[in-house]
Amino acid sequence: MATSGKSRPSEGVPLDLLPVIRSAGVMTDRQFAELKAKVLKGEYPSDAAALADRLIKEGILTGYQARRLLKEKSQGLVVGRYVILDRLGSGSMGRVYKAHHLMMDRSVALKIIAPEIASNERVLARFQREMKMVGRLDHPNVVRAFDADQVHNILYIVMEYVPGQSLSQRLRAGPIPPADMMHYAAQAALGLAHAHGQGIVHRDVKPSNLLLTEDRQVKVLDLGLGVLMEADSQATFATADGIAVGTVDYMSPEQACGRDVDGRSDLFSLGCSMYHLMTGRLPYPGDSPLERLSKRIGGRPAPITEIRSDLPPGYVQVLDKLLAHKPQDRFQTAAEAAEALQSLTRPRVRTFSRPSSKEPGPPASPPAAVAPPVMVMVRPVYPAWFKPVAALAEENPSAALLVTLALAVALFASGFGLASLIR
Numbered sequence: 001m002a003t004s005g006k007s008r009p010s011e012g013v014p015l016d017l018l019p020v021i022r023s024a025g026v027m028t029d030r031q032f033a034e035l036k037a038k039v040l041k042g043e044y045p046s047d048a049a050a051l052a053d054r055l056i057k058e059g060i061l062t063g064y065q066a067r068r069l070l071k072e073k074s075q076g077l078v079v080g081r082y083v084i085l086d087r088l089g090s091g092s093m094g095r096v097y098k099a100h101h102l103m104m105d106r107s108v109a110l111k112i113i114a115p116e117i118a119s120n121e122r123v124l125a126r127f128q129r130e131m132k133m134v135g136r137l138d139h140p141n142v143v144r145a146f147d148a149d150q151v152h153n154i155l156y157i158v159m160e161y162v163p164g165q166s167l168s169q170r171l172r173a174g175p176i177p178p179a180d181m182m183h184y185a186a187q188a189a190l191g192l193a194h195a196h197g198q199g200i201v202h203r204d205v206k207p208s209n210l211l212l213t214e215d216r217q218v219k220v221l222d223l224g225l226g227v228l229m230e231a232d233s234q235a236t237f238a239t240a241d242g243i244a245v246g247t248v249d250y251m252s253p254e255q256a257c258g259r260d261v262d263g264r265s266d267l268f269s270l271g272c273s274m275y276h277l278m279t280g281r282l283p284y285p286g287d288s289p290l291e292r293l294s295k296r297i298g299g300r301p302a303p304i305t306e307i308r309s310d311l312p313p314g315y316v317q318v319l320d321k322l323l324a325h326k327p328q329d330r331f332q333t334a335a336e337a338a339e340a341l342q343s344l345t346r347p348r349v350r351t352f353s354r355p356s357s358k359e360p361g362p363p364a365s366p367p368a369a370v371a372p373p374v375m376v377m378v379r380p381v382y383p384a385w386f387k388p389v390a391a392l393a394e395e396n397p398s399a400a401l402l403v404t405l406a407l408a409v410a411l412f413a414s415g416f417g418l419a420s421l422i423r
Contacts, residue, residue, distance in 0.1 A: 017048040017069060024074035026065055026083050028102075035060070062086055080151045082110050082158065091208065093117060093225055098161060107161045108146060111225075118155035127224075131157065133200050134224035141191030143211060143219045157225070164214055166221075167277055168207035176277045178308070178315055179345055184210070185274050186341035187218035192270070193334035195223050196263040202226055203261065205269035206250040207277055248289045249282050253325055256293050264327040267337050271322030272301075279307045283323065300325065314344050 018036055021027060027035065035055075038044045045051050052070055055061040061069070064086040068077060077084045082099040088109065089096050094117070099110040117123055131148040138144060147158035167184065170176065176184070188210055192202060202209075203226025211219045248256070252268035255261050275283040283301035286292035301323055305311060318340050324330045331337035 016046070017051050020069050020072055020074050024065075024069060025078040026061070031060075079110060079112065079154060079156055080149055082108065084110070091222075093222075099158070109143075109159045109161045111157050111159065111222075113155040113157070113225075115153070118150070118153070124150070124155065127155070130200070130224040133198055136198055137195060137200070137223060139191055139194035140217065141187045141219055142194055142223060143221050145224070159221075162211055162213055162219060164212050166208045167210045167212055167218075167273070170212055171207060171277055171280065175280045178278055178311055181274055181278050182315060182318075182341050182344045183216075184212065184218045184277075185270060186338050186345070188220055188270055189267070189334045189338035189341060191218070191220040192263065192266050193338060195220070196266070196334055200224060201261055201263055202266045202269075203255065204247055204250075205266050205273060206247065207273050210273065248293050249276070249284070251293070251296065252327075253297050254327060256297050262327070263334055264330050264332065267322050267330050267334060268324075268327075270337070271319055274319060275301065275304055275323070278311075279304060281307060312344075318344060 018032075018039065021035070022032055035044070039046055039051065044054055048070060052061065052066040056063055056066050062085045065077060065084070068074070079099070081102050083102060084097045084099050085107070086098040087095065088098055094111050094113040096109055096111045099108050100106070101108055113127075128148075131145070134145045135148075143162060144160045145157060146160065149156060167176070188205075192205070195202065200223055202220065202223055204222060205220070209221040211221050213219065250269040250272040252261065252265040255265050272283050275281075281302075282292065283304075284292050284295040284299070285302070286295055304319060305316060318337075321330055321340075322337065331340065
């Protein structure tokens with residue numbers, strides 16, 4: 001039986017990738033026209049899989065985009081003004097993507113909020129109010145938000161794209177050394193202090209929301225998104241557990257009880273994060289979220305010194321204050337916590353004499369005797385009538401004194417006599 005000269009495409013791969021690329025909208029009209037011309041001229045392969053590989057190698061498509069297009073999943077690669085480049089991860093409230101702004105030509109991090117959260121009108125209203133405050137944040141220890149919008153029932157927030165890894169990812173390589181942890185936590189506290197000053201409480205501080213950049217700078221993620229969970233008054237504990245898995249492990253006692261929270265709640269969550277990152281264990285362990293939640297409401301965390309006996313006393317003291325059960329017993333502001341954390345790693349100035357590296361030489365010779373000063377007598381110039389008195393004073397000071405007294409008495413007597421005659 002004769003067979004066709006064309007090789008059959010792999011199962012599930014489209015015969016022609018060009019229409020799929022076109023419908024996805026990941027290219028401008030000009031870019032697509034140039035691509036199509038090269039395919040027709042034979043400069044690019046017409047086979048879908050081969051064409052995708054070629055476009056990846058030349059940086060025209062990303063691997064994530066190519067995989068989606070080969071599965072004919074072209075929808076969702078463009079959200080508003082942003083083209084999705086790659087998937088960075090997923091969290092309790094949605095998925096995070098690396099995206100490209102079409103007009104401004106810059107990479108951003110785009111977070112698409114989970115549909116079950118975005119569909120709640122009450123949640124949406126509070127989210128919009130919170131985003132207005134988040135847009136004012138501008139601090140080196142905070143991931144800045146550039147945009148937020150809702151397109152075709154897709155609620156998203158756009159943030160600066162910062163290469164690095166979260167501290168939860170860093171933990172996979174092993175516990176973080178205490179000195180490094182204090183340095184990271186101080187930066188996180190500075191970022192929280194800035195947010196608190198703008199009236200924003202994070203409500204979900206945890207290792208996965210602390211980004212460590214390539215130059216060891218820590219940036220706080222997801223500011224303003226904690227309201228998405230709290231605004232849902234219909235959420236039961238089971239629903240919250242299903243959506244916010246892991247958040248329970250860093251939640252403050254007052255937040256676990258459903259009370260109003262302030263910045264001191266974020267500081268407790270920061271302390272829980274530090275405990276976990278330095279030990280690899282949770283401060284309130286348990287077999288279920290409900291058990292771990294009840295422990296933080298009614299108990300105290302296991303002493304960290306039972307796990308890290310090498311922790312300096314100053315570190316333990318600061319951590320204990322962050323993890324105080326009552327808000328009034330913690331640091332009262334994030335700025336105060338940052339100062340305490342910075343003081344633990346700030347280098348101390350020590351004064352000491354360095355030993356000389358030179359070999360000891362012969363003993364120093366005693367200092368030469370200092371010659372006594374030369375006294376030069378300078379004679380003053382006296383009036384002619386006073387010269388005899390001066391000469392007498394030099395030769396015989398006692399006689400000169402008697403003569404001076406006699407003259408004074410004579411002058412006094414003559415003056416007294418003159419006064420009598422006048423009368």
